[in-house]
Amino acid sequence: MLKPGEIVVTDDAIFHQGGRIQELIEAVGCHLKYLLSYSPDQNTKLSDVGHG
Numbered sequence: 001m002l003k004p005g006e007i008v009v010t011d012d013a014i015f016h017q018g019g020r021i022q023e024l025i026e027a028v029g030c031h032l033k034y035l036l037s038y039s040p041d042q043n044t045k046l047s048d049v050g051h052g
Contacts, residue, residue, distance in 0.1 A: 002025065002030045003028075003029075004028060004029030004030065005029060005031075006030045006031075007030065007031045007033055008025050008030055008031070008032050008033070009033050009035060010032070010033075010034060011034070011035050012034045012035065012036075016034070017034070
């Protein structure tokens with residue numbers, strides 16, 4: 001159960017964006033935040049694998 005002021009963090013899958021999900025979360029006084037999109041160019045640990 002969400003409590004007012006809590007932050008819900010989710011990925012940026014299309015079904016998580018805006019719409020009803022955001023309405024429900026904000027209706028109970030919470031905030032919705034999205035993780036950054038995955039990019040191997042921005043993740044040095046994964047992009048360095050096999051580059052040696």
